[in-house]
Amino acid sequence: MYTTEYQYIQASQKSQIFLARYLPAGHEASPDKVKAVILVPPFAEEMNRSKRMYVLCARLLANAGIHVICFDYSGTGDSSGEWGQFSYQDWINDLKAVYEYALKTTADVDFIALRFGALLLTDAILGKFVNANKCIFWDPLESGEVLTRQLVRMKIAAAMADNSKKISSQEVMQSIRDAGYLESAGYHITQAMFDEISTKKLADNISNLLAVVSVHWMTSGKFKVGENKWLANSFKSDDLNSELAEKSISMHPVNDVKFWMQQEVTISPKLLQLTKQVCVND
Amino acid sequence: MVELETVLDVLAESLDGAAQIHQMTEEAPLLGAIPELDSMAIVGIITSIEERFGIVFDDDELDAEVFETVGTLRDQIVAKMEN
Numbered sequence: 001m002y003t004t005e006y007q008y009i010q011a012s013q014k015s016q017i018f019l020a021r022y023l024p025a026g027h028e029a030s031p032d033k034v035k036a037v038i039l040v041p042p043f044a045e046e047m048n049r050s051k052r053m054y055v056l057c058a059r060l061l062a063n064a065g066i067h068v069i070c071f072d073y074s075g076t077g078d079s080s081g082e083w084g085q086f087s088y089q090d091w092i093n094d095l096k097a098v099y100e101y102a103l104k105t106t107a108d109v110d111f112i113a114l115r116f117g118a119l120l121l122t123d124a125i126l127g128k129f130v131n132a133n134k135c136i137f138w139d140p141l142e143s144g145e146v147l148t149r150q151l152v153r154m155k156i157a158a159a160m161a162d163n164s165k166k167i168s169s170q171e172v173m174q175s176i177r178d179a180g181y182l183e184s185a186g187y188h189i190t191q192a193m194f195d196e197i198s199t200k201k202l203a204d205n206i207s208n209l210l211a212v213v214s215v216h217w218m219t220s221g222k223f224k225v226g227e228n229k230w231l232a233n234s235f236k237s238d239d240l241n242s243e244l245a246e247k248s249i250s251m252h253p254v255n256d257v258k259f260w261m262q263q264e265v266t267i268s269p270k271l272l273q274l275t276k277q278v279c280v281n282d
Numbered sequence: 283m284v285e286l287e288t289v290l291d292v293l294a295e296s297l298d299g300a301a302q303i304h305q306m307t308e309e310a311p312l313l314g315a316i317p318e319l320d321s322m323a324i325v326g327i328i329t330s331i332e333e334r335f336g337i338v339f340d341d342d343e344l345d346a347e348v349f350e351t352v353g354t355l356r357d358q359i360v361a362k363m364e365n
Contacts, residue, residue, distance in 0.1 A: 045322060049322075146329075149341075150325050150329065152341065153324075153325045153328065153341060153344065154321045154322060154324075154325050155321075156341060156344050157321035157322075157324035157325050157328075157344065158321040160313065160321075160324065160344065160345070160346045160349065161313065161319065161320060161321055161324065163314070163346070166345065166346075168341070168342050169341035169342060185322070221295050221330070257294075257295060257298040258295055258296065258326065259298075261295075261296050261322060261323065261326040262296075262297075262298050262318075262323075263317075263318045263320055263322070263323065264298075264318070266298050
């Protein structure tokens with residue numbers, strides 16, 4: 001049976017990072033022999049909608065003998081500061097601080113990252129802020145532009161859902177420039193953060209990433225047998241496919257709901273089981 | 283041709299908590315009738331449609347009329363595929 005510990009670590013002069021550690025039985029006796037897994041959070045509202053899955057994943061892996069660390073980015077959740085005070089690079093530094101904390105007990109550290117978390121983790125690895133043996137990506141964003149476009153569309157869709165006056169994407173972008181931030185589901189996303197995320201690319205960096213780490217790319221959805229719609233857009237090119245075949249990537253369709261999108265707290269049992277299998281056996 | 287069942291699969295991905303998605307007919311109302319259909323679900327459905335059908339919506343094509351019923355959503359997908 002696992003135990004849970006909560007604590008704060010100093011990530012920088014301006015913030016303290018909240019950690020939840022799930023310690024497997026026997027960890028205290030020989031912590032250096034226990035693998036660690038860090039769960040990297042997604043962004044804004046998706047963060048709220050994935051909290052339950054992260055806790056269930058942490059418990060599942062801890063019961064399987066893995067030391068799991070969950071954390072909140074600076075200015076989010078139980079970490080110090082406010083949204084808007086921190087940059088994308090600050091959040092990479094947060095991840096680095098959590099990674100260095102994990103290294104105090106073991107050199108064997110893997111990562112699980114959902115959506116935006118996969119984008120940030122990729123930059124952290126390629127920027128040599130963290131080293132990983134293995135990364136598990138859950139529905140990763142192939143580019144930051146996918147996320148920022150989603151945020152703009154959410155404003156348009158909110159007006160639709162409220163039966164309000166239709167607004168255009170140009171009007172949403174102008175309101176970001178005027179206010180200096182985009183308000184989405186209660187989060188104030190600064191224009192600087194919005195613009196920075198827009199420039200991030202996971203797909204363009206996939207070959208470089210696979211040169212240094214093995215990746216398990218898990219895509220959830222309602223798929224029919226034999227259907228290949230689950231395959232990420234980045235991998236639809238034959239040239240890239242043959243290049244990647246030589247490298248250490250495993251693609252996994254997961255026939256289950258996109259839990260991070262659901263209004264009600266939702267879990268994906270198939271994704272949890274596959275993740276455990278990959279973490280424990282692979 | 284876009285099968286109704288495929289449209290319902292896309293809706294089910296984003297509306298897991300909503301009742302009886304796969305029992306819906308073309309006339310079944312969406313916007314205003316399904317509490318789970320919030321802004322994030324709408325965007326999720328649009329993204330899933332784009333990925334599945336290989337089409338891209340212009341942001342300004344997104345309109346309440348598109349999400350009026352299952353049938354209007356399917357019509358919009360067909361129209362985009364024919365363009």
